[in-house]
Amino acid sequence: MPTAMLKQEAISAIRASYQLLRTEKNLSPLNDRVTHSLTHLVRTLTRCQSPELAKFLLDAPELAVEREHLPILCGIAECEMEKFWARHLIGRPVCDLAEFWYxxxxxxxxxxxxxxxxxxxxxxxxxxxxxxxxxxxxxxxxxxxxxxxxxxxxxxxxxxxxxxxxxxxxxxxxxxxxxxxxxxxxxxxxxxxxxxxxxxxxxxxxxxxxxxxxxxxxxxxxxxxxxxxxxxxxxxxxxxxxxxxxxxxxxxxxxxxxxxxxxxxxxxxxxx
Ligand SMILES: C[S@@+](CC[C@H](N)C(=O)[O-])C[C@H]1O[C@@H](n2cnc3c(N)ncnc32)[C@H](O)[C@@H]1O
Missing domain, CATH: 3.40.50.150 (Vaccinia Virus protein VP39)
Incomplete structure (x- = not known):
């Protein structure tokens, strides 16, 4: 994909996740909207590893609010995700840690x-x-x-x-x-x-x-x-x-x- 398109895709994914996470009450995997949005965000950022793209995203003034606040919301979602998965794995007859998404x-x-x-x-x-x-x-x-x-x-x-x-x-x-x-x-x-x-x-x-x-x-x-x-x-x-x-x-x-x-x-x- 050309870099310009990937830039745009990354900006949209970052903005969309921030808008969603700041308004949703339940940030756990029980909320499919949150799961889909974060999965898409992680996948998109994984494709943005070139130094040029990374620099662009980190310096983008239009993403300053997201840069400050999105990691905090992701942290809350991660704690919820870990609890969800721990409960799920404890409840399984045979516990296979490899089931966990990450x-x-x-x-x-x-x-x-x-x-x-x-x-x-x-x-x-x-x-x-x-x-x-x-x-x-x-x-x-x-x-x-x-x-x-x-x-x-x-x-x-x-x-x-x-x-x-x-x-x-x-x-x-x-x-x-x-x-x-x-x-x-x-x-x-x-x-x-x-x-x-x-x-x-x-x-x-x-x-x-x-x-x-x-x-x-x-x-x-x-x-x-x-x-x-x-x-x-x-x-x-x-x-x-x-x-x-x-x-x-x-x-x-x-x-x-x-x-x-x-x-x-x-x-x-x-x-x-
Ligand atoms: C999502 S979890 C697990 C860590 C994550 N997998 C990672 O690599 O960062 C983060 C945990 O850190 C705990 N935590 C954060 N600050 C802490 C502190 N100062 N003392 C003890 N626990 C802390 C939170 O309660 C939370 O359960």
Missing amino acids: FPEYTELCQAELDLFKTRTFERISFLGAGALPLTAFLLAHHCPQSEIICVDFDEEACALAEKLGRKIGLKDQVKVQRMDALQYVPAQNELVICASLLQGREQVYQNLQAQDCALIVRDSEGPYQYLYKAAELPSVTSFREIAKTQMDARRINTSRYFERATEWMDSARAA
Whole structure:
């Protein structure tokens, strides 16, 4: 499709989703209008990955309101979608996580994140803002059987659903759910902390973590996907050093950045 047509299609999809989501009361998958609109939006943005198109969409003054507010509405819809799917999967006689619409994206994302820290083994991996359907935690449990996985979320219902789902798929001993604000979370020694893309209060979380012996993965959003998720605030360079990041890829919505504590990195650089 010529770029001009794709530009127009992307503008229409962004505007239409924003107009719909801001007026609908129910943003869960039970509302077909919301599901169709968001599916179309994600598919359209996936086709807009060229640097020229991405720049055009991010700089478009006529989309400033959508750029500011659409990711917030998408975040609400995502929380609802995760709860819907967690309930659905818990209710199935046999629970197959691959039924979830975005299972392929999460599988790709998790694989790309595993590559970021492949030279290290963590005793514990925590996922802050894990949600009702903590797929990342379940996938990590499979790939890192030696690690304990902790899901942190302050939403009571999300925690109850995540716990039930973990039990249903036989991971209750490896994947633990802690209901608390991530701001209060204290990692163990040699822990990897993953900050979900919808984590609130991230700057405070980074500040709390800078005194701890942990590594960090921050889920970010780049290019046109910033209409779905806001770009993440990053930790200060004096406390954490970015070691590696995943590349933008049409198979994954988020990019991820891997950090180690700045002092730890300097010590290993000196020793090398
Ligand atoms: C949709 S969900 C799951 C994460 C999503 N799959 C992702 O990768 O971002 C986001 C969850 O983060 C939780 N959350 C956001 N900020 C939080 C915080 N400061 N402490 C604990 N949970 C938080 C919300 O309750 C919600 O359940």
